[in-house]
Amino acid sequence: MSLVNLAHVCSHLQNASKARLGLTSIPVSKLHVNLVLGLQREGFLSSVTLGGVSPPKPFILQSQPDPEELEHMAQKLKDEPWQAFNVGGGEKTELALGREKIDSVSVPQNPARRRLWLGLKYWNNEPVLKNMKLVSKPTRRIWLTSQDLGKITRTRESSYVKGLTHPGECMFLTTDRGILEARECVERQLGGMALCRVW
Amino acid sequence: MSVCRPARCLFAKATASALPKPTPQRSFHSSAPRAARRRRPHYPSIKAEDLKQLSEFAEAEYPKYDTSEFGLLEKQYTPAQIAAIKAAESAIDTRDLVTQASQRTDPWRLPYEDNLAEVDPVTDHPEKLDASHIPGKLSLREANEVERDANIARIASEQLAKMYPDGVPEGQLDPVEQQKLQEAMEAALTQATLDPRSTYTGKNQAAIDTLADPRHSIIAPDLPRLENRMARQTRRLSTEEAEDPRQKRLLQYMGWDKQQLKKIRTKTLVAHGVTNQTRMGKIRSMYYLTIAGNQDGLLGVGEGKSVEPEEGRKQSIMSAIRNMKPVPRYENRTTFGDLERKVGATKVQLFARPPGFGLRAQHLIFELARAAGLQDLAAKTPRSRNKMNVIKATWEALTEQRLPDEIARARGKKLVDVRKVYYGGSVH
Known part of the structure; x- marks a missing residue:
């Protein structure tokens, strides 16, 4: 688990959002994938796609369902709104609403050529993800307990980690339950190694 | 806690009432909640018959104006004033007057009706008279003992008559009444002794009367003195005031009036000279940076530069006011985060x-x-x-x-x- 690569990802995402890019790619690793999914869960990223050296097709260029199909789906959902929740397994929903269109992405056989493509978000002409910084450094890992995290999420300093004082600031930690946000760790009373803070 | 508890606490059997009761609801605080104040109804609960008695008493105590009385009022007051009197009469419930209002009856009460809630230094000012208002000779002399005793007796009886307009009650009195009468007599005597009319006497009765007249008192406060040097120097008529075209334009731009502009606080924080080097030589001018804010979430910064210092300063002030922008504040006191x-x-x-x-x-x-x-x-x-x-x-x-x-x-x-x-x- 190299934090050097994570540091590169952090500065790359900052640079990409400063340049107002819509889509960018980072190298693939299990740590990156989990962290990036955490970022998407917190709403910093719009999409996360595993792909090759060329970017995946943008959403607008992907094949869309026909208008009649969409109309049928809308009517069906209006009559049976529970279908939206995929009750009774995939086949039943498919039967009721029609087949879901999933754009296939070609992932190279060679793992070294795989990239993780991230969709960046912007709101009011401002990037949603503006700052991303490492907390643990490659030469100094920092482990935090849930008590520490309780203080940090309440904007107080603990274990030489500054509190989350910026508006909307998040911190990600790697725990034995996967990569989680600091507030989630507090809720589940988990400690772990701090990775990065995002705001 | 290092407080010694009485020994009976140790030996006493823990009864059900002594045991700590579980809190009735989930407590959100670590400290003990303050006991709620006993809730009282907004209105006292009065029985129906008491209310009826109260209404009757109030009507008897504070009767309504009848038509003949209104006729008399119309001679004195204009129709608008009559209407105001009627409105005031209907606005005040006489039962409230009975239950809540209290009239002072003690000997030291004020000679006029006022609750002293407000004092206006200009209008609540007694009339002031001086010696020119007294007709006749002004000379007085010290009274001899006989005159003094007579004066004290006269003045005391006058004061007592003010307190008992229907005459002093005679015969056997109950202790409360007796006490009240005693107090009134003592007060009347003290007032009479302190009265200068008892100590001085003279031939001119008007001059003697002025001794007790509060309008002639030397210690009565004077009207507020507005005729000082500062007031004279700073007094300006609205016509004299120079209309600043820049301010006028600013007011038009903001859609404000002058009162709103007065509420804005401005402060020049930076001022220094700058020079422009031309082929004719150096042109020196002054630079100003001013901030403006309404101290309630509006803040502006403006710059101004001119050869004339005052001109540059005004420029910066106007630009600061024009540039005012809202500052979001958390709980109206601090910023949202760092x-x-x-x-x-x-x-x-x-x-x-x-x-x-x-x-x-x-x-x-x-x-x-x-x-x-x-x-x-x-x-x-x-x-x-x-x-x-x-x-x-x-x-x-x-x-x-x-x-x-x-x-x-x-x-x-x-x-x-x-x-x-x-x-x-x-x-x-």
Whole structure:
């Protein structure tokens, strides 16, 4: 688990959002994938796609369902709104609403050529993800307990980690339950190694 | 707690009442809640028959004007005044007068009716008379003992007559009445002894009467003295006041009137000379940087430059007022989280702080925060401290804050302010 690569990802995402890019790619690793999914869960990223050296097709260029199909789906959902929740397994929903269109992405056989493509978000002409910084450094890992995290999420300093004082600031930690946000760790009373803070 | 408890606590059998009771509801606080005040009804509960008695008594005590009385009133007052009297009569419930109003009956009560809630230094001013108002000779002499005793007796009986207009009660009195009469007599005697009319006497009765007249008192406060040098020098008529065309344009631009402009606080924070090198030589002019704020969430920064110093200053003030922008404030006292802004080589860091922290920042940031109406703030300027850039960076940081609602919308999250639930919506 190299934090050097994570540091590169952090500065790359900052640079990409400063340049107002819509889509960018980072190298693939299990740590990156989990962290990036955490970022998407917190709403910093719009999409996360595993792909090759060329970017995946943008959403607008992907094949869309026909208008009649969409109309049928809308009517069906209006009559049976529970279908939206995929009750009774995939086949039943498919039967009721029609087949879901999933754009296939070609992932190279060679793992070294795989990239993780991230969709960046912007709101009011401002990037949603503006700052991303490492907390643990490659030469100094920092482990935090849930008590520490309780203080940090309440904007107080603990274990030489500054509190989350910026508006909307998040911190990600790697725990034995996967990569989680600091507030989630507090809720589940988990400690772990701090990775990065995002705001 | 290191307080000695009485021994009976140790030996006493723990009864059910002595045992700590479980709190009736989930407690949200670590400290014990303060016992709620016993809730009282807004109105005292009165029995129906008591109310009836009260109504009858009130009607007898404070009767309504009848038509003949209104006829008399019409001779004295205009129809508008009569209408006002009628409105006032109907506005006050006579039962309230009986239950709540109290009239002073003690000997030291004021000679006029006033609850002394308000004193206006101009209107609540007694008439003041001087010696020119007294007809006849003004000479007085000290009274001899016989005259003095006679005067005291006369004045005391006058005072007693004021307290007992229906005559002093005679015969056997109950103890309360007796006590009251005793007090009244003592008061009347004291007042008579202190009265200068008992000590001095003369041939001119008008001069003697003025001794007791409060209008002739030397210690009666004078009217507020407005005729001093400062008032004379600063007095200006509205026609004399020069109409500033720049201010007029600003008022038109903002859609304000002059009163609103007076509420804006401005302060010039930077002033220095600058020179423009031309082939004719150096042209010196003055540069000004002014901030403006209404101390309630509006803040502006303006610059002005002119060869004439006053002109440049005015320019900067007007531009500061024109540039005023809203400053979002958390609970109307501090910023939303920590802010950072860089202008040139200057970096300004602003930190939100808890209530009561105060403004602990360098003077420029302090002035800006005060003008914006912030109360709790800390700041750092870790790099260059160029005055102009510090002010601009602080202003930009304060006005371009990202609000939590906006951040939540940008991330597609739902945000709920729980303080509105916990504190019953009594939050800013």
